[in-house]
Amino acid sequence: MSEYGYIPEAPEQSFGNNKGIFTPKDIYDLTRADKYTNYGQLELIETQTAISGDSAMDFTTLGSYNVHFLIATNYKGATDGQILNLRVSDDGGSTFKSAGYQYAYQKGQADGTFSEVKTTSTSSIAFASGESGTTSNEIGNGYVYLYNLLDSSKYSFATSHTTANDNTPVFETRFGSGVYPTSATHNAIRLLASSGNLTSLTASLYGIKEYS
8 A cells, every 4th residue: 555545556746635544654754754734833943941049031933924822931030020021123133122022910819809000111021921029939821923024024022821839829811912103124033031130030032833
């Protein structure tokens, strides 16, 4: 029997045009050959882990994607009440924009407290939920989608959903969006605490594959 369940000859496979009964090995081989239809697949760009005392975490290689996906885990700042923030750069990470961001998000806590947080002028986009504490279980985790970073004709947008045990300590969740409202090629991003250094953080940046 030939590949993909066909007798006697397998058809030519291409993205958007797969035919046959596929084994796991078939799917693996076709995916590696960029011929298997799998919309929205994530492609890992880089994973970083902060060393306690790092002032920030920079991603300076973004590939050529229109949409990026970033996961942050085990975030803690050096002092209580520090939120993880995000900034963009238009010079490959030599400098990062420190003014002109806007964001809005909803904040909900396990004690029943809900509130809206918003600003039209700030130094970064608030990302990871939780004014994280400094004890072992008071950490923030979450993800953010980043749009149009490399498109010089569009604003750079972010939308995130995060959770944490804050420094009260009370479980907390946040979801919302932000923007850097200047059209430019933003080819690097920075994660940093709202004040002070990082104590712990692991972050993975992915590109979402597109097909024409």
